[in-house]
Amino acid sequence: MGLFTMKLPDVGEGIAEAELSAWHVAIGDIVKEDDLLAEVMTDKASVEIPSAVSGKVVWLGCEAGEKVAIGADMIRIEIEGAGNTSAAEAAAPAPKTEQPVADPPPAPAIDLHVSEGKGLYEIKVPDVGEGIAEAELTGWMISLGAQLQEDDVIAEVMTEKASVEISTNVSGKVLYLGGGVGDTLAIGGTLIVVEVEGAGNITKEELAKKLAKSAPAAAPVAEKEPAPVAKPATTKPPAPVSGQRRAEGERPLTTPSVRKRARELGVDLRRVLGSGPAGRITHEDLTHFHETGGQFAGGVAKRPMRTGETEEKVIGLRRKIAERMALSKARIPHITIVEEVDVNDLEDLRAQLNKAKAETKGKLTVLPFVIRAIADAVADQPNMNAHFEDDDSIFRKFDAVHIGIATQTPGGLIVPVVRHAEAMNLWESASELGRLAVAAREGSAKREELSGSTITITSLGPLGALATTPIINYPEVAIVGINKMEVRPHWDGAAFVPRKKMNISCSFDHRVIDGWDAAVFVQKLKMLLETPALLLLED
Template sequence: MGTHVIKMPDIGEGIAEVELAQWHVKVGDLVVEDQVLADVMTDKAMVDIPSPVHGKVLSLGGQPGEVMAVGSILISIEVEGAGNLKASDQLVKEPAPIKEAAPVVVAPKVEAAPVLESKPAAACRPAPQAPVARDADERPLASPAVRKHALDLGIQLRLVQGSGPAGRILHEDLDAYLAQGNQRAHGGSAPSGYAQRHDEEQIPVIGMRRKIAQRMQEATQRAAHFSYVEEIDVTAVEELRAHLNEKHGATRGKLTLLPFLVRALVVALRDFPQINARYDDEAQVITRHGAVHVGVATQSDVGLMVPVVRHAEARSLWDSAAEIARLATAARSGKAARDELSGSTITLTSLGALGGIVSTPVLNLPEVAIVGVNKIVERPMVIKGQVVIRKMMNLSSSFDHRVVDGMDAALFIQAIRGLLEQPASLFVE
């Protein structure tokens, strides 16, 4: 028998160290080739570390949340044969097996290269939980997909214990709740919804949640944010969207409002190149881009990700719609490639039906503009002296005042407004 040492790989892009986000194995586990051993977090994405060998885990090289240098020992595996442990490696003292840490929430993963996912189910699934006592009007944290899943299962989310960041409810928590419900059905009893609670849970801020926190803090500290809100009558563009879906939906796919917003950004930016820009404030250089790479903020179970629709200026409505859907699915499932999560020149963010009336989105540095979409509501409006019902929507957008003047920001949003209120102008060259 020999020892095969796996060191922290060089993931590229000049990265010298990465954060260990999660282990999928423990000391004593038997692993097979291509099984995912751990997730590590770079500045941009989560990467799976697969096993190149069959064997038994001897030791782990760090704890979740620890920053490890490229080339440091990640894991040691006992294998048949001589292994790859060299004499020089034997001089390096391997860390003792890590102790069981508090429950850790892991961000979506991005594969560095095609690997066969074979994560043990027990490593990813939270333990069954008893119902949580929440007030009837308390709205627990959960993604729209999880809310729909809970609705389909007939589960009240306020009764479910969340294992995600800040108590966010994940799909696995619904499974755990159902499992606990089956136990109660066979003789157990549920605690009262009015019982006092004294439990506490500490959530380590690591992985994707740490990166999100760092980026948000950096953005608010470095950029001179200002926001501008404008009301838009989207009745005409919604009528066009419904018409196109009725005529072409079966063959080309259904359109949401987002492809129209992307098209409006593309057309409006032709007259406002200073907004389709990235600002390197350390080098004091503004780079204006001809290509429009639109970041589409996407909520996943573990936090906000921004996949990028590249060269939106060259895409049709349906092409944009398909790419937005593909990227959103990839981001939520952890399959988005690293280059699909970086390089945007302007960001579009929307909370859909939860969009509220006004928001103040945070810039996605080093970009200088982010366009926020609020929900569509029907309201009475006065048009030519007549009160009519129109579909209205606010755009709540933020800009970096170091680069974008207030007048330019207002004119830019007004240009988007004009395009959406007269949607035929979106396609006039």
Template structure:
């Protein structure tokens, strides 16, 4: 038998370190070649680390949320034949917390031993059937499915006060979706870690009903959720934007009745293979025309060097909510795209952001941003600028409102734009002129397509 060391991969583009955001395996697990072992993140790109060969996991290095240097060992496997381990690679890598508190870095194994006062015990072989006596083979139940007769009820035994259930983020998300308290789910893997199979068995045995019945009891628990991965990066960027940029927010009401009529006609007559038009491609085209008149809006501010970089290319970021959190895919060179081109790129980027296939280039390089919550957009919002940009245009929900025209009220489709600007480099008057220009174009949408 040999030992295979898996190191933090070189993700490229000069990245020297990455954050561990998810473990897909535990010590003691048998894994197959190409099976996903972990996920790491740098900026907003997530990379999965596969197993290079069949083997057994004998050591996992960093904890979730820790930053690991490229080339540091993070996993050790026991494999058939010769491995690749050398004496120098047997040492645990030195890592730092994702939230640097100024303390001395140490290896996760050393930290665990310091807390427990003992050396780590060898991993026990997982006994998945221990929690389900007399269980017969059965397919795992889907969330919300009826209990299967193949399982006998699992005793929902709460963990001791303060004891936290061990589970991967995927298991935690699944449990949250179906309303299961993981403290009530027995774990079958090493260190009582809860696997997806454990959760399936708990649901199939009627544990879901048991968990729901406990909802009316007093709950004094405190669930500590470590901010890692994309959520940590979002938090850091929002904090930077609000602490460094003095925001000014300007709200204007827009009559989009004519725009909606045009959009409906274009969608009804669109050719095969063309994406359905939403409001956003029209807004993007209007922004292109408005930015030609006010190029200072399409900029990034280097406040350390006191330089505003005005970009000729209009790279519009579109904030998108995904299961993992807020992401901002970027439509590049909108000034060179048609209305239908914008719609196609928006569709492609939205799908890539949702299924996790968006590339590093897809998620970087924006010079101005649009944010929209669709039907949940509210009447007014106060968007946070996507640092280091200087402007963000926020789309609020559309409503049919009575509007006075001539001698009577008539129903019109109305929508607010709530937009924020960096008041250090953009005056309130200029912000108003910019939004008024967009308003004029959206209220008379034919003007969007007339070349100067």
């Protein structure tokens, strides 16, 4: 008896690897030549792998879902005869590349002078949410040398899209700051070190070792040079200009030397306002007019040129938004479908409901109708209410409909979540929308209210355009954009009549949502919004 190793064959020109989509055999199975062993996927072509020999399966080289390189060992079969693999070769482990081990970094020099009878107290970055491993430092409320009292707020950090204030649990003097604004800090890492009465909770040596492990280049903030502060843009102050203007056709009042210089510069003095007595044009007036791009003889008046510039570091919520947008656009191949929706009947129904129930139940906007339509539409197409976790190749579909509402706040765009929209009626959705919008704009929204959405709505309200191309809220697979509502001409078969219409722009993750399914979903939304009475039906 011998061992026969089958390698993954060449399954296409230029193909370097393939994904094993399924095994058709298991260890211990008896196979015959040309029996189907496995199925692999390359791009979008599925390839079946038959057996080259007859025998007993004794080893499988990978599992379904794994990537296999072309030419890699795939399966071993015990056969009659010598085979092509010795027992020693089969038992040998795959060679491993040894990685050089770097020398441990030297402990940073911590020169913290502690007064007699006092000690060092380390305050760590606290656990600010389940599953959160790091947080961005968005602001210090203290500085080196500051005297703290227990419960003083010392810093503000950002996790995902929630801002968290950190307080001190001791009183004392600040000796060390663990990072600069914009730095990312690990949960449990050193935030600040305080000189306190008594022994404290950490020695100088222990602190030095800890900082050496977490940040080899770490050093007390006291020894760092202050970060350069961007200087405000400066512009040359304009020459004083009198409010007196010359009458049309009046000869400019100035000296011969100014007139000569104006001719050399090509400046029409009739366009220059003078700051001297009686509106006399001085050399300074002429210089200012020329340097700021004023009127040249025979030309057209120019606006003053601006040359200043400012730099602003992107931190906090704005940096989180930037990271999420870049992640979504880099990973997700978007497909966007724009459809026109006749909302005349919806607006009529909304007006009637507001007239009848606004005092007792509150006023309805368009968004609760859109939320209800999405909840009904995904019931027929659950693939839209899902996450694609592409790192693990998992497509996770949800029964609950948690709809994110992209909301503009003073700090930037955040997405509060209307949870279990499938269980809400129009007024319940409207009430929850109002509550979340206020919390988001005031910065009081909780972390669980800003995460966990399964599909998102984005709307610019009355500022909306005819169409947009919304960016999907990764790892979701669909987003619905609501555009501006306006009266448009509609042909009813006999004449043009005015109707209220708006476009909806829906983007989908084309890796897991096909164009046909996306179009069916959009048409379902269109039908529900154009027949709004269906949205009031209860189970």
